[in-house]
Amino acid sequence: MKKPEILFLKQEDVLAAGLLDMKMVLDVTEETFRLMSEDRVINPPKIKLGLPDNSNWTSFFMSMPAYVNSGVPVAGFKWAAESKQNASEGIPYGIDLVVLSDPDTVFPRAIMDGTLITAMRTSAMAGVVARRMAREDSEVACLVGAGVIGRTMIMAMREVLPNLKEIQLRDLDVKKSEALSSEPGLGVRVVPSRDLEASVREADVVVTETTSRTPFLKRAWLKNNASVIQMSSYEIEDDVLLGADRVAVDNWEQLSRGVGTLINKLFREGRLKREDVSEIHELVSGEKQGRASDDELTVSCLHGVGAIDIAVSAKIYENAVARGIGRKLNLWDNPLWV
Ligand SMILES: NC(=O)c1ccc[n+]([C@@H]2O[C@H](COP(=O)([O-])OP(=O)(O)OC[C@H]3O[C@@H](n4cnc5c(N)ncnc54)[C@H](O)[C@@H]3O)[C@@H](O)[C@H]2O)c1
Incomplete structure (x- = not known):
């Protein structure tokens, strides 16, 4: 049985896969907005979990799912988080994670640092x-x-x-x-x-x-x-x-x-x-x-749409695969129940 192999990309890998190329990120962003107008993007509104609540948050998490049907369709989400406390402690104010999956088999393809993906996109x-x-x-x-x-x-x-x-x-x-x-x-x-x-x-x-x-x-x-x-x-x-x-x-x-x-x-x-x-x-x-x-x-x-994160992350994944970057992980060796 095919094993769900996940490519794990830490921030250094994401950078080695070309993230700081602003021209590339602009191109992917423009193209994703174009796909949106062709109904080839599904981008539900993001859901915010503010702590202690959404009005008085001192930290929050945002779930940002999206489907983007470009050459290789991809589904994914960004788990975007921000903490007021971080800025004063020398830690990035925002810390994000991206998960990419195959839209048909739902197999995960990649997990990567999304912090600088957010900044660039x-x-x-x-x-x-x-x-x-x-x-x-x-x-x-x-x-x-x-x-x-x-x-x-x-x-x-x-x-x-x-x-x-x-x-x-x-x-x-x-x-x-x-x-x-x-x-x-x-x-x-x-x-x-x-x-x-x-x-x-x-x-x-x-x-x-x-x-x-x-x-x-x-x-x-x-x-x-x-x-x-x-x-x-x-x-x-x-x-x-x-x-x-x-x-x-x-x-x-x-x-x-x-x-x-x-x-x-x-x-x-x-x-x-x-x-x-x-x-x-x-x-x-x-x-x-x-x-x-x-x-x-x-x-x-502009307050951010998950589809752009997913499209940029998919490009980074594609580059990482082509350049042999990242660490492969398996979700399981054999699923216990099928
Ligand atoms: N629209 C989006 O898609 C999107 C995505 C990511 C972050 N953001 C937002 O962008 C903002 C900045 O994020 P960041 O990661 O760069 O944070 P950061 O902490 O790295 O930088 C924020 C800067 O704003 C400065 N600042 C605060 N109040 C100010 C004021 N009144 N006048 C001038 N400077 C002031 C701070 O001193 C700090 O240097 C956040 O509010 C974040 O939520 C938006």
């Missing part, structure tokens, strides 16, 4: 949106949050904004933004920001990727033709979104149900409707228009 999602919602002549970006996602956001923005000259990097912890800005090999000029308002006033693109639980981005600071991309739940004030000419989200169903998200709040209050927003896959397929002119203020709220 999160910023790639912002990149796919920026390609459609930001002005092509955008020269200055303000990135708020110099953590793990801030780092991959530099990689993504550098890749998708053809005229980008400078990134102003803001963090409450100035040492973090200074340290990241001074790293070699960033591929674009990155300067630490000491004044959020001043940086936002200069920026053509503003991306927020912080752990803040209170909104800090004000409409009055933004250029009227800027693009805002919010990657976490609480960072922008209501009128930033309500004052936008165009709004995009990654997954309306998930966001409109999501506890604590801005979209959910405005939807519940009757101030935002489904028809007011586009989903990324509609922008990628051309069904809906992204930015229509250089005069628009665009706002996008």
Whole structure:
């Protein structure tokens, strides 16, 4: 009988399989959104287990299942977790695990570290949106949050904004933004920001990727033709979104149900409707228009869809198999009962 062989990939293996190639991750992300618009992706809303509860969590786990039917169909899920305590202890704030399975036999194919897969795909999602919602002549970006996602956001923005000259990097912890800005090999000029308002006033693109639980981005600071991309739940004030000419989200169903998200709040209050927003896959397929002119203020709220994790992980698995990377494990030698 065929044994269910699992390829185990630790973080170092995932990296050796090519994860830090942002162009590749952007390509897989775009392609997965395209497959979504062809109904070749099943992506149920993620389920959150907040501890002690979803409103007052100090740590949480998210189950993110998805099926992606590209060349080789795959089913899988990401078990995404975050802990407030970690940041102060030098441990990654988010720690994720991915399981990939054969959709027909349900045999597991791989288990891998998903921590950096999350970081790369999160910023790639912002990149796919920026390609459609930001002005092509955008020269200055303000990135708020110099953590793990801030780092991959530099990689993504550098890749998708053809005229980008400078990134102003803001963090409450100035040492973090200074340290990241001074790293070699960033591929674009990155300067630490000491004044959020001043940086936002200069920026053509503003991306927020912080752990803040209170909104800090004000409409009055933004250029009227800027693009805002919010990657976490609480960072922008209501009128930033309500004052936008165009709004995009990654997954309306998930966001409109999501506890604590801005979209959910405005939807519940009757101030935002489904028809007011586009989903990324509609922008990628051309069904809906992204930015229509250089005069628009665009706002996008992205909270992560499991299908992108699964598609990127499947690519990493494919590369790992081709390069002989990883450790093989068996789920059993002989199943006791069949
Ligand atoms: N949308 C998605 O798909 C997705 C995926 C993964 C993570 N995230 C979110 O991205 C955020 C960042 O994650 P991370 O792993 O980079 O965390 P991290 O802890 O590595 O970095 C977060 C940074 O934000 C800074 N910060 C907090 N409040 C701030 C404020 N008001 N102004 C400026 N800086 C501030 C912190 O000092 C820290 O450096 C988290 O909220 C996480 O939930 C979103």
